[in-house]
Amino acid sequence: MDGPAVDTDAPERRLHPWSWLFVLLQQLKQFIFPLIALLVFGARKSDDGDPWLAFAPVIGIAVLVVLAILQYFTYRYVIGRDGLTVREGLLHRSRREIPFSRIHNVVVHQSLLHRVFGVAEVRLESAGGQKPEAQMRVLGLRDALALEDLVRHQARGPAATQAAAPDEPSRARGATLLALSTAEVIRLGLISNRGMIVVAAGFGAAWQILPERMIEQFFRQGAKQAFGYAEQLHLGWLAGAAGVAALVVLALALVRALSVVLALLQFHGFRLSEDARRLMVERGLLARLRTSVARRRIQAWTLHEGVLHRWFGRRSLRIDTAVAEKAGQQDQRALKDLAPIATPEACDALVNHLLPQAAWPRADWRPVAASARWRLLLPTLTWLLPATALAAWHLGPWAWCALAWLPASAHAAHRQASRMGWSLDGHLIAVRSGWWSRYWRFAEIDKLQALRLSRSPLDHACGTASLWLDTAGASGVAAPLALRFVPEAEARDAFERLSLALAQRRLRW
Missing domain, CATH: 1.10.3350 (HP0242-like fold)
Incomplete structure (x- = not known):
């Protein structure tokens, strides 16, 4: 496979001269516990007549310093017309060709120490892989912003040559879609947990x-x-x-x-802006974070409204992107929150601006089957009745008062079933659910990765089915994109329509 075209006249670039310090600090974080163990163990052994062990932590830190300095002298990168070339390593050398088209997310991170030294860490992430395509720790702030601009605009030909030696990076801030005041951020803190x-x-x-x-x-x-x-x-x-x-x-x-x-x-100073085909978020009080993602990489959308949200008249809007995360972990620096807190009208306006075909808010919600009302109550019955009987056996008849929780649970199940619904057209699939804590989750049909139609024994008895939909970048924390308690005929019809759409997309590829 051909790599990105590299200009033969383009000079190799190094990291910032202070980069070794930040690499050292990162290594110290990883080895802090072994170094503390060496310090404690060495102090005990030095009292027993082995004074050389007291220098073990110093030797360990010296080794880390040497490794950090070697990384500075061996790390090189070249900006080409269509991508980056990164070389690193002394004994084990590697060369990576990173096309701009493969980079889906750019993260520019500045901790308080970064801001003191006027530098930033840059992460170039793709959709496939469990680690960034390139992690430059650290670049000068001007170089970091220039590289971010280059990737954001998908530079080609002369534009890349011009960006290879920028005197002043292009700082077109783009159109502001949402900005949070300090008062809004305080509301977010009161609402969040x-x-x-x-x-x-x-x-x-x-x-x-x-x-x-x-x-x-x-x-x-x-x-x-x-x-x-x-x-x-x-x-x-x-x-x-x-x-x-x-x-x-x-x-x-x-x-x-x-x-x-x-x-x-x-979230202090939160600002969501749009520049060409990318969305950018800036936020943070002590540590500043700038992250951007291409609009086409958005896979699914989630609107959330809890009880405290309703008291304050607010909602939140989150997205799933195609950028892969480490197994079992969530990258806190990834662009997830388009609107951490905003009015319902502002959230709807954002969705309609970024996803015009959504026609949000939807007016064609289809209800679930009537059996959903008592089926949502079943989980409470399965644990409440045995637990109450066991408590009554040990504590006496007063324990049966716990069954007073049943009417409240039945009311909650009834309200949740009445709010559940789904919507499907030629562009979008959407579901809504929840009563105490409400959510709306939707995705473009072209972004669906897999479909699964399932029927449990209760589904067979009630004549219903569930349709589960998968998108790239979905996490286990987010609400599922699933059509539950849907009449079987409607579920099968939706499954056939979506299967046909996925088959047509594969043929286009």
Whole structure:
């Protein structure tokens, strides 16, 4: 396969002179625990008469410094007419030819340290592969932005030659589609649950790292001190309950405050812009992130509206792109959020601007089968009835009061079934679901990768079927693109229409 054309007169370029420092810091992050172990082990051995082991961490850091400097001197790249050529390695040398047409996403990342040194990290990502096509750590900010412009415009011929030695990178910012004010970002923090996720992750890490006895003793001592203080105040049970409630409210308020801080750090200065055929997002308070993706690489769309979203009159709009992610991981720097928070009207306007054939919001939603109302209640019945019976056997008849949850669950199942629906035309397939937390998920028919029609024993009994649709870039966290509890005849008709569309697309290829 022919690689990108490389200009013979184009000079080889190096990374920024400070790149070795950032490579070293990245390596130190990876080897921090072995270095700490060497430090502790070496200190103990030096006390036992082996003083040379105390220098083991210093030797390890020196080796990492040498490797970082060697990477700076051995990494070269050349900007060609149709792509990049990257050479690296000293003993094991490699050369990669990266056509511009293969690059689907460009990420320019600046941490606080990057901003101090005036540099940036550039990642060039493609749809196939578990790692970036090229990761340049680091380039000067001007060179990084010039390379981003070059890839974004899919430069050809003279344009690439001109970009090979830019005096001033083209900084056409494009048309702004959405910009978030600080007040909107604060609303996002109040709506989101990022603070609770961080707290839960902190507890999980502490449980894994700290001894179990230490954690148990911490909670036990805290409870003793709290109850002892309450006894000294001679509070009644009502005042004690009020105190517990106040502590819970304080904890929730602190978690929400943490969510606001995290939202400001991640989404401050959020700006979504459009330039030619690409979308670009800039965001971040201390660390700035610029990432872009071609509009044709968008595979699926998700509108989400939780309870707090409705209270604030807001929604969120996310996309799935064809850029591959590491197995089991999500790249936080990938372009996923087109609108982290916006009014429903703004979200609808974005969808109609970027996907005109969607005719959003849809007016042709088809309902699901009537049996969906009691089938959505079945999961609650399968665990609530046995759990209540077991509790009543051990605790007495009062445990049967838990069955009072059944009417609320039946009401929720009824409301969710009434909101479920799907829509299909010659361009778009869309589903909606949820009542407490609502979502709309849709994709262009040309972006579908696979179809699966399934029928469970309950489907056979109720005369229904489920149609599952796969798109590239979909994650396990996102809501599924699936037509559930659909009458069998309608499901088979939709399956045949979509299968014919996929077959015609393969013939065009």
